[in-house]
Amino acid sequence: MxxxxxxxxxxxxxxxxxxxxxxxxxxxxxxxxxxxxxxxxxxxxxxxxxxxxxxxxxxxxxxxxxxxxxxxxxxxxxxxxxxxxxxxxxxxxxxxxxxxxxxxxxxxxxxxxxxxxxxxxxxxxxxxxxxxxxxxxxxxxxxxxxxxxxxxxxxxxxxxxxxxxxxxxxxxxxxxxxxxxxxxxxxxxxxxxxxxxxxxxxxxxxxxxxxxxxxxxxxxxxxxxxxxxxxxxxxxxxxxxxxxxxxxxxxxxxEDVLRRMSLIPIASAATAINGQRNVDDPTISGSSFLRDAIGTMVETGSERLSVVDEDGHPVKSLTMEDIQQAVSTSDAEENASERRATSASD
Amino acid sequence: MDTLREVLEFYRERPDEVLELAWMHTELSLIALAIGTAIFVPLGILFARWTAGGSAAVGVVASLRVIPSIALIFLFYPLLGFGYQPALVALTILAGPPLILNTYAGMRQVDASVLEAARGVGMNPAQVFFKVHLPLALPVIIAGMRSASVEIFASATLASFIGVRTLGQYIVTGISLLDTTYLLAGGLLIVALVLSAEIILGGFERLVRVPAA
Known part of the structure; x- marks a missing residue:
């Protein structure tokens, strides 16, 4: 400043x-x-x-x-x-x-x-x-x-x-x-x-x-x-x-799943680190969005990312499963319209 | 070459008279241009703001352009008689079409979004006009003064036919005596005046032109 x-x-x-x-x-x-x-x-x-x-x-x-x-x-x-x-x-x-x-x-x-x-x-x-x-x-x-x-x-x-x-x-x-x-x-x-x-x-x-x-x-x-x-x-x-x-x-x-993923923060989808965390997992900031995570996964070929805080310390991990979970939750929150129910979960 | 030497000799024989006529020619022209600008630029601005009838009015003005200046000079002869006044009126009117048409075009070509922005940032109507609209129209308006001045300086020659002392005097004399030296002596000076007016106003025009990339 x-x-x-x-x-x-x-x-x-x-x-x-x-x-x-x-x-x-x-x-x-x-x-x-x-x-x-x-x-x-x-x-x-x-x-x-x-x-x-x-x-x-x-x-x-x-x-x-x-x-x-x-x-x-x-x-x-x-x-x-x-x-x-x-x-x-x-x-x-x-x-x-x-x-x-x-x-x-x-x-x-x-x-x-x-x-x-x-x-x-x-x-x-x-x-x-x-x-x-x-x-x-x-x-x-x-x-x-x-x-x-x-x-x-x-x-x-x-x-x-x-x-x-x-x-x-x-x-x-x-x-x-x-x-x-x-x-x-x-x-x-x-x-x-x-x-x-x-x-x-x-x-x-x-x-x-x-x-x-x-x-x-x-x-x-x-x-x-x-x-x-x-x-x-x-x-x-x-x-x-x-x-x-x-x-x-x-x-x-x-209908656009990607657009929806660009609005869900990674922090809200990631899960606690469990025992099998690999130090080689690519890292991603918790303040980015799911869409960025997909991008990183595709780019690196890794199905699991290490979510880091502002100082770069790993705090959570994020897998493809977590992403699917988060997207279908945002689906479930919707009203009865079934239109979209299929698009994300399979 | 001989003719040119004769013309120079002609000037050398009567320097005071040449200067006096050149000055009277210039003065008459500048006064006509000033009065014309004072009347017709505001009129062009009014036409540009008059959404209903502006373009029709400008069409009428454009059609008046076909009246030749010599006709205009003699048109006022029965009305105002001989001399300075009718010449001035005729020359001023001559400046009308180029001034009105250019002012109208200059005001109308200003980008509507620029004017909206000027209102949008909080300029009042007078500020929009003087700080934005008029400055952006000015190069085109001055171009109008340029063509008006060419017409006026050239036509001021004709004023000598109704008894006004301008460089036209030499043309009138040259015609009646069938003397090319008179004709050339007058003609060359008139051309020089027209060109100077053109160059000076062209300089002003460049000065106010909006900078481009």
Missing amino acids: SRQQQERDPQGGSAIRLENLSKQYPNSPHPAVDNVSLDIEPGEFVVFLGPSGCGKTTLLKMVNRIYEPTGGKIWIDKTEVHELAAPQLRRQIGYVIQQTGLFPHMRIADNVATVPRLLKWKKARINRRVEELLDLVGLPPESYARRYPAQLSGGEQQRVGLARALAAEPSTMLMDEPFGALDAITRNRLQEELLRIHRQIKQTILFVTHDIDEAVRLADRIVVLRQGKVEQFATPLEIISNPANDFVAELVGA
Whole structure:
């Protein structure tokens, strides 16, 4: 952790409450958002997931009043968003969009400084903050601050977009498919860094995507939307192992065993070390997921792994049997639907 | 070569008059360009923001472009008579189409996502306009001033036909005396002025251009 980051108090997130929120566009047969109510905890990472046209972007953009609702209320902590003038409200909310929306005529440093300048921060504070942010998103200020957006790759541009959104330490962030236009490798890396930043700052994030893998990877809870209505609001594991209806099951690919395994932590499946532990067993961290364990097994040809703690000490062991057990348990927890019962246990 | 020597001789014989006419030509043109910019750039901005009728209005403006400048100059003759004023009005109007069309195009080509981001980070409408929208449209607007200035500097020549002292004076005299030295002496200076205006405004345009990769 760098010197600058220690100077700053760890900030929390806001509680967000959507109350019977609706949006009816003129000349449209049904509402884009239809009477949605959600309670989002402070610091929660919530992903709005659904096919295109399901209303997820409209829902997101009503929070900072890019779109105005035709009914309902939005509370951020104790303030209803319409109590503030829209520009004042938006300066308190980080905003990242897919096309980055960087200002092409401004240098990277000026892009990042946009909101602090609108808030009339002192110059020295702005400069300090810009450097700190560029470091945070992995763009060394000495080589990036003076460049222009067009001189950066797509991934780098989106890092700048993220830094700009974080600049005034917002307790809420709205992100509209921010990584949708990036290649898979860049997207993965940025998802990782977003998670790291979220762990560090713990602001509340509302994130729109149509990519189920991205949703599962990032979300504390996922809101599944269809035709403006909430189909399910639950944790990724809950949504995949216990989809509320056929629509959700199909959307999230609940049949996908691998996807489910990517959500079950190794620590919860591993068993105590019994006598026959072999020192040659490949090791794996207890904080990874079953999917990683399968990967290691296939790679090494070993059917048993030694699960180690943070210091590398073996604490448990994991066999193929343990994995099957864990996956079928998560199956059994489901309701009566037999659909999936066969897929994992044989 | 002889003709060129005659033209240089022509300038050497009356340096004060040449400079005075060149200056009056430039002054008339710059005033027309300034008034034109003050009127037609805002008009182009209005058209760009006018979702219902903007493109129709711009279509009408584009069609006005076919009116030749000489027709415009003489069109105002019965209305405003002889002299400086009608010439200025005509030249200003001449700047209309390039300024309106370029301003409209410049404002419209700005990426909608950039404008949404500007609103999204909390700029008020005036800040979105002055910090983002206008700066991004500026290179295209200045390109419009460039074509307008070419038209104005060239057409200021015609003002001499309704009694305004510009470099057109030498053209008028050259035509009536059938004297090529007069024609060339005037023509060369007019070309030089048009080119300088073009180069100076082109420099401004490069200055405000958005940096590319």
